[in-house]
Amino acid sequence: QVQLVESGGGLVQAGGSLRLSCVASGRTFSNYGMAWFRQAPGKERKFVATISRNGDSTYYADSVKGRFTISRDNAKNTVYLQMNSLKPDDTAVYYCATEVIGSSNYWGQGTQVTVSS
Numbered sequence: 498q499v500q501l502v503e504s505g506g507g508l509v510q511a512g513g514s515l516r517l518s519c520v521a522s523g524r525t526f527s528n529y530g531m532a533w534f535r536q537a538p539g540k541e542r543k544f545v546a547t548i549s550r551n552g553d554s555t556y557y558a559d560s561v562k563g564r565f566t567i568s569r570d571n572a573k574n575t576v577y578l579q580m581n582s583l584k585p586d587d588t589a590v591y592y593c594a595t596e597v598i599g600s601s602n603y604w605g606q607g608t609q610v611t612v613s614s
Contacts, residue, residue, distance in 0.1 A: 499523045499603040501593050506608030509583055513612070517578040519593030519605055526574040527551065529595040532569060532597070533578045535589035535610075548576065559584075583612045 505517040532547040546557045546567040549614070555567050566579040576593055590607040 499529075499595050499598065501590065501603055501605035502546050503593050503605040506591060507609045508613065510612045511612055511614050512585055514579070514581045515583065515607060515610060517580070517591055517593075517610075518525065519576045519578075521541040521574045521576070521595070526569075527571040529598055531567075531569060531571070531576040532594050532596070533576075534592045534594060536586075536592070536607075537586075537589040545591070546578065547596075580610070583610075583611045585614045588612050 499518055500522045503517060503519045505515060509515055511513050527550055530547060530549050533545040534544050536542040544558055546555065546565055548567045548569055550553045552569045558564060564582045565572055568578060569576040580587065587609050590609050592607045593605045595603045
């Protein structure tokens with residue numbers, strides 16, 4: 498079992514920045530990759546970014562490339578999503594998730610990000 502708790506969401510104006518955090522507990526954090534997803538109102542959940550176990554490999558959705566940065570601190574069991582140059586289209590609930598561990602992956606409860614124009 499892995500428990501994930503996101504924080505850092507909020508209301509920001511277009512062009513602004515936010516940093517999301519996701520703290521994990523329950524298993525050795527450095528043993529699994531992590532990802533961020535988002536879900537806008539009335540739309541399906543979509544992939545945002547992923548990071549490898551030791552942080553040396555990252556991958557981004559085209560829609561956020563160059564604006565968002567995923568990172569992790571294994572000593573703090575935390576993965577981050579730095580979001581710059583935010584746009585109204587970035588408005589969504591943001592979720593962190595583990596890679597598949599065994600036969601399951603795990604999700605946080607989500608944190609709301611709202612970008613006003």
